[in-house]
Amino acid sequence: MAPAPTDFDVAVVGAGPAGAAAALGALHADPSLRVVLLDRSDFPRDKACGDGVAPHVLDLLAEVGVTGLVDDQVPVARLRLGFGGLVAERPMARPAWVVPRQVFDARLVDAAVTAGVRFLRHRVRALRQHADAVVLDDQISAAVVVGADGAHSAVRRVLGQPRGPVALALRGYAPVAPGWRGAQVIEFGTRHQPSYAWSFDRGDGLANVGYGELLHEGRPAPSRALLLERLEVLLSGAAEGGQHWAGHHLPLSMARWRPLAGRVLLVGDAARLVNPLTGEGIHHAVATGIAAGRAAAAALRDERPERAGEDYVRATRRILQPHLRHTAVVARLARSTRLIEAGLRASAADQRVFDDFVELGLAHGRLTRTVALGLGRALLTPTRPNGRHQEPA
Template sequence: MDDVWDVVIVGGGPAGSAAALRARQLRPDARVLLLDKAAFPRDKACGDGIAAHARVELATLGLPDLIADYRPTSRLSVVSPGGARVLATVARPNHVVPRKVFDARLVEAVRAAGVEVRHHRVRSVDARDGYVLVDGAIPARAVIAADGANSAVRRLAGIPASPDGHTAIAVRGYADVPADDDVQLIAMQREGWPAYAWSFPVGDGTANVGFGMLLPGLRATGLPGRAVLHGRLAELLPHLPARDLRAHHLPLSTGRPTPGAGRVLLAGDAGSFINPLTGEGIYYALLTGRLAAEAVMQYGEQGGHAQGPLRAYRRKLRKALGRHLLTTDVLAFASRSPGFIDAAIATAARRGDVFDLLVDVGLGAGTVPLPLAAAVVRRWLLDGVRRR
């Protein structure tokens, strides 16, 4: 087919934009189409945190200064479920940029790279011999689904969503803070664990604030979800009355589905690439979007093996995130005990290397060396003995 697109990307957030930019980087003549049901700029419920690993991905995509006008934040305070506290300076600063701004800038960069962007809602995805047909009229050698936690493309491709037990739900708003507030705060709650509130100052006199917990825990309260989420946020951050509250689902990587089917690949939230310890997803989105585009550009040629892009994508994911995702799977299981988190935070308060490691695992692609894991486990066991 002469009118076939090299790749159609559904979703214009970080994952989809990263995929579009990378495809054009690798093949400047590639026919790339980006579809999104929303018009930009648009709001997106999120913690808005952009960690150092995500900025590295932006630089890789040719956008090193995309958020340079936003103030870096170097200090992080964490309060564990049992009250252990740590306040320290992170090895590399983070940024907080509202998604209404961040995503719109990415889409503009995509347009500038020569990608066609359309306001379009996808309703059908059908596999054909050598290509995928979107909505009966848009043929593509491959499709990258980057359309979020409730991905329509994932459903249309027959790939199940993350189970409820691996899904969190959070509410996000904004609050007024002193303009010089430069401490990111995570305050955990034992009730309904795992659950925590956050405050991430933007740098303009406002902070992104929110509260999240696992979906089964929310349902177990027997109360309306809005009342629980809003009430817990107000309880944990009483000094930060929030406005513009919006809820959103977080499909965690512990329940991630297969990353695609045939010539359809899942990136970002659509593939459940969300850190189960922190809810961080922007770095994963940028990374997986880039890797999906690389796989498509390598194996997406017309007439190639139908599983070629998916096989290439699996290999790239395994190399970039395999050990890290195994680490977060294990830590997510261990952290079902709030005492384990108490021990981790207490150890981080005494040891800077543990603090740096926890940040790297929670916000990037870090793994846990055995000696440091042993230090946390020892503290956990000792605390358990003392409580007897």
């Protein structure tokens, strides 16, 4: 019997970076596909974020034909990492960008629409899987569905997938402090582990400033006032004149991650893929989004849409699994104050260690031999009597 016709070949739920990338990945692989991108909001829309966009994100987008997305933005060349008086400040191997998500996400959705996606404002509440299609809210049917609906994903909930460890972070926009111009500044917390405050220069006189920390099971989440207080303790003055405060959860990645087989694929925050070291999630959102879109296109080409999940498992195993394992190891090590200090001293002493840490925190880097040797050296090197050691910038 011929399969029942579906409204769409691919339906993507959520039009953030993961969802837009999934739509682009599918259409780049096969421009004839009928792809719908659903979001509960119209675009442009805000999203609480540090707005830090790693250069690797732009590399990935270029692979699916999207270029020039940040050409009118000011790149940020320096990264300053601080912890309890220790500082490692260096140029990054490649500059990063700080682009308000209101701008970045809308541009990605525009790129997807230009590529041929149909954008619909629609909040997905229910999903039913049939033998030959997936039906959303009894209204929209598709051969493959990509769940890209963020930290509180309705699609993940329907699939019965747990949420895992979660951090909470608050961000605002404030005039950039003179000492932090042209830099992404991260100050790790010494009292609440893991936690950090940031000030990311947007290049237009404002900085994205914020603070986030891991939430602990059974303990109440910190209030907005407490998050702001902790931001002030770590980066005094950064929040002065701040506006547009907004908070959101970050579902952190773990060492083990295995997507489900079948017709429903989870990507980005919906798949719990925020880097536990840095809170960076856009890279993994775009990487998994593109991989899911391509997997859907390949499965549809083979007339086996029910195999899309398996293709996705294969593609992401290669690009993500070792990185996720290594990140989990470093996140565990970073619970030790001594190791954070050693990491900072090693980064301050050696550009290559710094670069490898940046790769681990921003994209798909691994715990390299250079980092291991740098950490070992720093642990064996005596510090000043107070344990503090500040390298020149």
